[in-house]
Amino acid sequence: MEAVRACSFEVSTGSITGLIGPNGAGKTTAFDIITGIVTPDDGAVLFDGVDVTGYMPHRVTRLGVSRTFQITRDLGAMTVLENMIVGSPTDGWRSLLGSRILKREEDRAMGLLRFVGIDSLASEPASSLSYGQKKLLEFASVLMPEPKLIMLDEPAGGVNPALLDRIMDHIRELNASGITFLIVEHNMDVVMSLCDSVIVMAHGEVLTKGTPDAIRADDIVLDAYLGRV
Amino acid sequence: MALLEIEDVVAGYGAGPDILTGVTLSIDEGTSYCIVGPNGAGKSTLLRTIAGILKPRAGEVRLDGTRMNGSRPDQMLAAGVCFVPQDASLFPTMTVRENLVMGGYLLGDRVLKRQRLEMVFETFPALADRKSQNAGTLSGGEQQMVTLGRSLMVEPKVVMIDEPSLGLAPMIADQIFEKIGGFRELGITVVLVEQNAVKGLESVDWGFVLDLGSKEFEGPADGILADPRIRELYLGKQLAPRERR
Numbered sequence: 452m453e454a455v456r457a458c459s460f461e462v463s464t465g466s467i468t469g470l471i472g473p474n475g476a477g478k479t480t481a482f483d484i485i486t487g488i489v490t491p492d493d494g495a496v497l498f499d500g501v502d503v504t505g506y507m508p509h510r511v512t513r514l515g516v517s518r519t520f521q522i523t524r525d526l527g528a529m530t531v532l533e534n535m536i537v538g539s540p541t542d543g544w545r546s547l548l549g550s551r552i553l554k555r556e557e558d559r560a561m562g563l564l565r566f567v568g569i570d571s572l573a574s575e576p577a578s579s580l581s582y583g584q585k586k587l588l589e590f591a592s593v594l595m596p597e598p599k600l601i602m603l604d605e606p607a608g609g610v611n612p613a614l615l616d617r618i619m620d621h622i623r624e625l626n627a628s629g630i631t632f633l634i635v636e637h638n639m640d641v642v643m644s645l646c647d648s649v650i651v652m653a654h655g656e657v658l659t660k661g662t663p664d665a666i667r668a669d670d671i672v673l674d675a676y677l678g679r680v
Numbered sequence: 681m682a683l684l685e686i687e688d689v690v691a692g693y694g695a696g697p698d699i700l701t702g703v704t705l706s707i708d709e710g711t712s713y714c715i716v717g718p719n720g721a722g723k724s725t726l727l728r729t730i731a732g733i734l735k736p737r738a739g740e741v742r743l744d745g746t747r748m749n750g751s752r753p754d755q756m757l758a759a760g761v762c763f764v765p766q767d768a769s770l771f772p773t774m775t776v777r778e779n780l781v782m783g784g785y786l787l788g789d790r791v792l793k794r795q796r797l798e799m800v801f802e803t804f805p806a807l808a809d810r811k812s813q814n815a816g817t818l819s820g821g822e823q824q825m826v827t828l829g830r831s832l833m834v835e836p837k838v839v840m841i842d843e844p845s846l847g848l849a850p851m852i853a854d855q856i857f858e859k860i861g862g863f864r865e866l867g868i869t870v871v872l873v874e875q876n877a878v879k880g881l882e883s884v885d886w887g888f889v890l891d892l893g894s895k896e897f898e899g900p901a902d903g904i905l906a907d908p909r910i911r912e913l914y915l916g917k918q919l920a921p922r923e924r925r
Contacts, residue, residue: 473875474719474875475847582696582697608720609696609697611697637718637719637720638720638916639718639914639915639916639917640916640917641916642916643915643916643917644916666915667911667915667916667917672915673910673911673914673915676718676877676914676915677876677877677878677905677910677914678874678875678876678877678878678879678880679878
């Protein structure tokens, strides 16, 4: 079945772009296509002018695209720090096989854990983290490959308001440092507060796009959510 | 007295956060209801909690005035509350007839089962034509008919249906909603959860709007979507002044 069809959109460099739409609109599939997990039957994905259509996911990551998943994934038996290292695309897991972590990588990982405020948990097994801490670990680990574009699939899902504020601050701070964000999120308050521009998908296609204010005022968007479109 | 009362119910999964943060609503016999609300509002969780799949962390679920907290799903079913989950959960390699009979598992009595089965085939004539066919070979719409038919086997007081239109073509979904509308004549109280708020509300009397685990408001189904609060719930509001760059 076609989950996404003739879907075209652009994410501007330096923006925080929201990708929204009712359930089944094809948002996660669009993510999977961009990151090489799903190969499109037709069409192309260009990143920084490079045609990355059909690239293996790790190659897309190396070019500077990093993503999270809707359901938090972690390697529970490994420590928080080790989880960070496997997120590094360069020589990360090879150095783990050699049972030693490169100092340079460790420093970077620790710095990022400090950035999200869980550096004190670095040597704990990931399985011992709370849901919120796992969310922060995931957020820190997408930063390991030094991405240009970070794609977040429901960063606010299941997150309490205090943590949500922290995550939103992190996104704003990273964006200010030049990282572009593409965010799928169902919490509309977050989308409308965070994004410069919003793309609305429905039935696998782009329904409309615009500024948060324009999207909120657009009846066709509301209709899509209520099932009228 | 209300048939089903939900009072300040708090619920969630495993050790995770509260998905329902205190829901109160009341279901009267003979009225049909649709619960709408944005993604993550807790609609499905509410149905699962009423059905006994999740135990309320706080609050109370009452059926006919009796406290049902902690009742297992089979006990809720025996008490007259039937839950039709989102994933049709049919037995694909069993025939339509066998699937329906499984819905009457709690009945025990064979004669009674046969009577109920006849009743289901009367309500869903299309299923009678396909009773010997494996359920897995049916179309999505037909499979949904089987799950609805199966829910009738125990002669429930309340049928709670989670997203009956999910994955169905619009025309097929309309047929399903029409069937659900017919449950009223069978004396069954219907509680729907529907992503497609327009269609869901069209087929019932009363609407509940859920957001972030609690009830925002309720009212006659035909007035719900005209309420100005709907836009804010579905499309959000600005949280804080932006402080960027």
